[in-house]
Amino acid sequence: MAMGRTFGGRVLSTAVYLYEKVFRGIPLLVIFFLIYFGLSQIGINLNPLTSAVLGLGLRSAAYQAQIFRSALNSIPEGQSTAARSLGMSKLQTIRSILLPQVLRLSIPGWSNEFTIVLKDTSIAFSIGVVELMRQGRYVYVRNPEMVLPIFLLIAVIYFVLVVSINKSLGFLEKKYRMKGFELTVER
Numbered sequence: 001m002a003m004g005r006t007f008g009g010r011v012l013s014t015a016v017y018l019y020e021k022v023f024r025g026i027p028l029l030v031i032f033f034l035i036y037f038g039l040s041q042i043g044i045n046l047n048p049l050t051s052a053v054l055g056l057g058l059r060s061a062a063y064q065a066q067i068f069r070s071a072l073n074s075i076p077e078g079q080s081t082a083a084r085s086l087g088m089s090k091l092q093t094i095r096s097i098l099l100p101q102v103l104r105l106s107i108p109g110w111s112n113e114f115t116i117v118l119k120d121t122s123i124a125f126s127i128g129v130v131e132l133m134r135q136g137r138y139v140y141v142r143n144p145e146m147v148l149p150i151f152l153l154i155a156v157i158y159f160v161l162v163v164s165i166n167k168s169l170g171f172l173e174k175k176y177r178m179k180g181f182e183l184t185v186e187r
Contacts (some may be wrong), residue, residue: 001016001019001020001061001062001064001065001068002065002066002067002068002069002071002072002102003068003072003094004016005017005020005065005069006069006072006073007090007094016065019062019065020062020065020066022062023058023059023061023062024059024062024063024066026059028055028056028059028120028123029123029126031055031058031059032051032052032055032123032124032126032127033126033127035051035054035055036048036051036052036055036127037127039051048124048127048128048129049124049129051127052121052124052127052129055124056117056120056121056124060113060116060117063113063116064106064109064110064113067106067109067110067113068102068106070109071101071102071105071106071109072098072102074105075098075101075102075105079097079098079101080093080097080098083096083097103176104176104177107169107172107173107176108169108173110169111165111166111169111170111173114165114166114169115162115165115166118158118161118162118165119158119162122158125137132154132157132158133154136150136151136153136154
């Protein structure tokens with residue numbers, strides 16, 4: 001989508017822009033309800049898990065398109081010009097010159113988006129997906145006095161997952177850091 005928005009024609013660029021605006025502008029809970037309950041109204045019956053995965057994917061794709069587009073826009077135009085002067089086609093330039101840099105530059109944004117998506121899986125509980133929050137509910141309905149320990153345990157599990165994945169992505173970010181693209185702040 002980022003490439004389509006940047007290099008696509010007017011129609012493709014506008015379509016991607018509208019997609020991003022719609023899916024970034026609607027709350028995830030509403031997206032879940034539209035997919036799970038709304039599609040069933042027109043004869044498309046999806047199970048809760050499929051609806052949740054589809055909703056999370058559609059919303060996340062809109063944010064990831066922005067992450068990729070900003071990374072793409074941070075690459076100096078001179079690199080594309082140099083590639084074209086060497087005889088590379090637009091597609092070769094994108095594939096061989098721009099895309100590897102975009103992937104590297106996108107790692108910090110991916111880390112943030114992953115954290116958001118992971119935590120937002122708890123909202124899937126609202127359409128009946130049996131995930132961590134739903135499992136916690138099953139336990140505390142049988143043991144009401146355990147509400148606080150159960151939710152604290154759920155919080156710890158999410159925290160450990162987020163920190164672990166962010167550390168891994170931080171390692172990748174350092175490993176694939178591009179010299180000359182670092183931002184330094186003097187304090």
